[in-house]
Amino acid sequence: MSNPFKPSQRLLLGPGPSEVYPTVLEQMSKPLLGHLDPEFLKLMDELKLMLQQVFETGNPLTLAMPGTGSAGMETVFVNLIEPGDKVIICVNGVFGGRMADVAERAGAEVISLQQTWGDVFAPEQIEEALKKHPDASMVALVHAETSTGAWQPLQEIADLVHRHDKLFVVDTVTSFGGVRVAVDQIGIDAAYSGTQKCLSAPPGLAPVTFGQRALNKIDQRKHKVQSWYLDLTMIRNYWGEDRFYHHTAPITMNYALHEALRILLEEGLDNSFQRHALHGKALQTGLQAMKLKLVVEEKHRLPMLTTVYVPDGIEDMAIRQSLLNRHQIEIGGGLGPFKGKAWRIGLMGYGSSRENVLRVLEALESSLLDQGFSLKQGAAAEAALQVYHAAVI
Amino acid sequence: MSNPFKPSQRLLLGPGPSEVYPTVLEQMSKPLLGHLDPEFLKLMDELKLMLQQVFETGNPLTLAMPGTGSAGMETVFVNLIEPGDKVIICVNGVFGGRMADVAERAGAEVISLQQTWGDVFAPEQIEEALKKHPDASMVALVHAETSTGAWQPLQEIADLVHRHDKLFVVDTVTSFGGVRVAVDQIGIDAAYSGTQKCLSAPPGLAPVTFGQRALNKIDQRKHKVQSWYLDLTMIRNYWGEDRFYHHTAPITMNYALHEALRILLEEGLDNSFQRHALHGKALQTGLQAMKLKLVVEEKHRLPMLTTVYVPDGIEDMAIRQSLLNRHQIEIGGGLGPFKGKAWRIGLMGYGSSRENVLRVLEALESSLLDQGFSLKQGAAAEAALQVYHAAVI
Structure with a gap:
């Protein structure tokens, strides 16, 4: 302990603590x-x-x-x-x-x-x-x-x-x-x-x-x-x-x-709520474009916290470690019946942004590909961007 | 609340929180x-x-x-x-x-x-x-x-x-x-x-x-x-x-x-204990040189927290407000039976230093003089310095 603690710069997209x-x-x-x-x-x-x-x-x-x-x-x-x-x-x-x-x-x-x-x-x-x-x-x-x-x-x-x-x-x-x-x-x-x-x-x-x-x-x-x-x-x-x-x-x-x-x-409460809603929607759309399945049905889905099932044949920890160690992104694991079976991705406060949505989708895509998961590269980002384009119109 | 909070720079010499x-x-x-x-x-x-x-x-x-x-x-x-x-x-x-x-x-x-x-x-x-x-x-x-x-x-x-x-x-x-x-x-x-x-x-x-x-x-x-x-x-x-x-x-x-x-x-635990002991002694000696009375008898006196009676005819809050507003120094008031009757001066951790001892003694002296308390100017600092000189030998 002869040196001050130097934490790495993570992107905190788990269930909290969130980006500050x-x-x-x-x-x-x-x-x-x-x-x-x-x-x-x-x-x-x-x-x-x-x-x-x-x-x-x-x-x-x-x-x-x-x-x-x-x-x-x-x-x-x-x-x-x-x-x-x-x-x-x-x-x-x-x-x-x-x-x-x-x-x-x-x-x-x-x-x-x-x-x-x-x-x-x-x-x-x-x-x-x-x-x-x-x-x-x-x-x-x-x-x-x-x-x-x-x-x-x-x-x-x-x-x-x-x-x-x-x-x-x-x-x-x-x-x-x-x-x-x-x-x-x-x-x-x-x-x-x-x-x-x-x-x-x-x-x-x-x-x-x-x-x-x-x-x-x-x-x-x-x-x-x-x-x-x-x-x-x-x-x-x-x-x-x-x-x-x-x-x-x-x-x-x-x-x-x-x-x-x-x-x-x-920022204003309404603006904050709209921002959370938009980026949550973009993330969820992107995840589904990767053929991943969301836990909660659409009408009760939170914008700031998305749970997504770990797909068959993929190991929970391998992906989360790849995200953390190679991409410096933290997402959360499942709790209770979802332990090992779902991930929790948070887009909270400062963390809720287009940049972070695209970053986590790309990192997840690349980590899943490494683990042999079959998906169409770029489809997730494309789907998320369509949400943004639709929102602008 | 349109601007970020800007706290003043205080010298925290009360019962805690202490200087950081x-x-x-x-x-x-x-x-x-x-x-x-x-x-x-x-x-x-x-x-x-x-x-x-x-x-x-x-x-x-x-x-x-x-x-x-x-x-x-x-x-x-x-x-x-x-x-x-x-x-x-x-x-x-x-x-x-x-x-x-x-x-x-x-x-x-x-x-x-x-x-x-x-x-x-x-x-x-x-x-x-x-x-x-x-x-x-x-x-x-x-x-x-x-x-x-x-x-x-x-x-x-x-x-x-x-x-x-x-x-x-x-x-x-x-x-x-x-x-x-x-x-x-x-x-x-x-x-x-x-x-x-x-x-x-x-x-x-x-x-x-x-x-x-x-x-x-x-x-x-x-x-x-x-x-x-x-x-x-x-x-x-x-x-x-x-x-x-x-x-x-x-x-x-x-x-x-x-x-x-x-x-x-x-710093080392022993060095820290010695430092607290030295500066506590210097403060306590200085306060007594101002003819103030300490609450605790010498053998059970803490080095990092000194309680001193408010002298007769002096109003507790007038002195503490003068210390805070004119000298930017916080000391503590008394609690329970000591409410209004004693001050608590802390010399804790980073706050326990020769500079702070002299600063609080001088500020207290000047505030007491303003309130008409009779004391020999400079006596407190002199007594404290003698403690330091004796310690060096």
């Missing part, structure tokens, strides 16, 4: 402030305002928790669950499964609804569960399942959940900034995200937002929140007007998040 | 790697080796948790406590009090030993508690109380705790890297720290180490660890040979910690 905006990296080298410095408190105020814009909410309790996306998940469940609460969790991938695990550790009786990985939940399935468990306090699901690439529609389910007077909790880790997360309009009572997906900052903070119904639940708690570190009854005083010291905020990560949100809002 | 090494800040702008990239896994291996050197331990379970120091504290308690366990917590400041709170939330019956803030615990007090509570599973205390500046001797208490066959848990957030934390020699079963004190990296990671006795307790758990995010039974597989994915590690913060540890080990 150059000015976000620059901001991380800025001088440190104390966590109670008036300048830092002003930064926190601006962060809150910008997070509210991206969550499309007026929720006063909107802030960045001092941990990665999973800490955001845990924040929501430890604060909204009291021992013995019954909660309905929708599981159609790794992150739904993790929600169930976290909720159970928080003392909940978990009703786990299952759906095929890669599919989404239909309102009818949720309604059946709500009728069967009138004493449940919450329904939680994943907006963008990072393990499958499935895009869960929210509005009808949100309406159902509220008709039954339950809290509606949504995991927006991968969707936030890449597709619309309209918290107030949809009626999401609590949501959490991460910095390392469509915000294009390094991992290390978890944006969260809580609406009035969720706050009521917190205010009526009979037991202390089981986690001191994630206890919002204390943390909201640090982010609020009183500025009570709680923990030492990860200062530099807050600089990074500030810059990432600034760039996103400067 | 320039090359640590530089490392944070390095390109991001994925959390399963072979290069990042190598970085984790090196981090583990370097953390073991600073903790002076061979403990295989030595790693950096993805949160600030308080997340390190919570990691130790949620993993080592099962519901109903009785634990003895020594409270002589804010952080002892926080340990009791965290342990209780983890389901423990907490026996809280109290000591005057600014004092330390005597072995006899611990022994009495051990005899009174033979069914306790753990004794926990704070090595360097950041709220008071008291330096707790460990060896005799460690021996006692082990004679009674209990686990010995130590908070080393502020001591780590600045004074010796000889985990194996002393017999510490679990310890945690932070990056933003004597390591001089930004806040955001929590080094932890667990010995065999602590591991046995974890292995014999009957209940799942209540926190998914901090569950070592899973996290050790990510840091171990299997490299199972758990959470997305805060990549950039790991670069920062790597560089900070590298600098510390290049």
Whole structure:
């Protein structure tokens, strides 16, 4: 360890962390402030305002928790669950499964609804569960399942959940900034995200937002929140007007998040959503032109994360190692039932660009050819370019 | 928010975050790697080796948790406590009090030993508690109380705790890297720290180490660890040979910690301890030459954090605002019984230097004079310089 660490320059097109905006990296080298410095408190105020814009909410309790996306998940469940609460969790991938695990550790009786990985939940399935468990306090699901690439529609389910007077909790880790997360309009009572997906900052903070119904639940708690570190009854005083010291905020990560949100809002939410949609479409079209099969059916396919089956006769790791070592591109492997059977290609935030779509398609094509896979050279890029041409017209 | 955030250049001489090494800040702008990239896994291996050197331990379970120091504290308690366990917590400041709170939330019956803030615990007090509570599973205390500046001797208490066959848990957030934390020699079963004190990296990671006795307790758990995010039974597989994915590690913060540890080990632990001791002595001598009174008696005074009483007739905030706004120096205010009554001056890691000692003494002198405090100009700096001259001979 006599020399400083020198990481290689990778192109991060996996399920996250994603490509980081150059000015976000620059901001991380800025001088440190104390966590109670008036300048830092002003930064926190601006962060809150910008997070509210991206969550499309007026929720006063909107802030960045001092941990990665999973800490955001845990924040929501430890604060909204009291021992013995019954909660309905929708599981159609790794992150739904993790929600169930976290909720159970928080003392909940978990009703786990299952759906095929890669599919989404239909309102009818949720309604059946709500009728069967009138004493449940919450329904939680994943907006963008990072393990499958499935895009869960929210509005009808949100309406159902509220008709039954339950809290509606949504995991927006991968969707936030890449597709619309309209918290107030949809009626999401609590949501959490991460910095390392469509915000294009390094991992290390978890944006969260809580609406009035969720706050009521917190205010009526009979037991202390089981986690001191994630206890919002204390943390909201640090982010609020009183500025009570709680923990030492990860200062530099807050600089990074500030810059990432600034760039996103400067681009404009709608422009960002359109950009993610376009490049996602181009990538997916290119992959199909290579005769590869996508996991998720078209209408529920996420733009920022595409899962594609490893074709017969091809070894998962051989391709991923070729991409990483020869092309400096990272894509993700499959999880759970998709382990060894699918790849996950992310086009998130700064990473979502025409250049990257073409680069990953060409690298994948060349790696597949090396492994003896039969395909028509250049067909993928050509198909992707047609998507771009059609979009311009 | 149309412009990037531009923090002022402060001199951070409070209780942390501390001054950051320039090359640590530089490392944070390095390109991001994925959390399963072979290069990042190598970085984790090196981090583990370097953390073991600073903790002076061979403990295989030595790693950096993805949160600030308080997340390190919570990691130790949620993993080592099962519901109903009785634990003895020594409270002589804010952080002892926080340990009791965290342990209780983890389901423990907490026996809280109290000591005057600014004092330390005597072995006899611990022994009495051990005899009174033979069914306790753990004794926990704070090595360097950041709220008071008291330096707790460990060896005799460690021996006692082990004679009674209990686990010995130590908070080393502020001591780590600045004074010796000889985990194996002393017999510490679990310890945690932070990056933003004597390591001089930004806040955001929590080094932890667990010995065999602590591991046995974890292995014999009957209940799942209540926190998914901090569950070592899973996290050790990510840091171990299997490299199972758990959470997305805060990549950039790991670069920062790597560089900070590298600098510390290049200087040498003993050199770092001597440097902290020298500059702490010079500061404390200078403050006393200004006729200010220190909170902690000499033999238990920490070198990296000095608490000094606000003199009669002087207003706490007026001085701290003058230091911050006119001299760009941050020092800390008092906590708990010391609120408004004491200042906390940190000389941690990169911040522990002759230049900074003289700068803060002069700034404090000038701010006190402005507020009408009567003192002999230049006396503080002169007294500090005498400490340096004596040290050279």
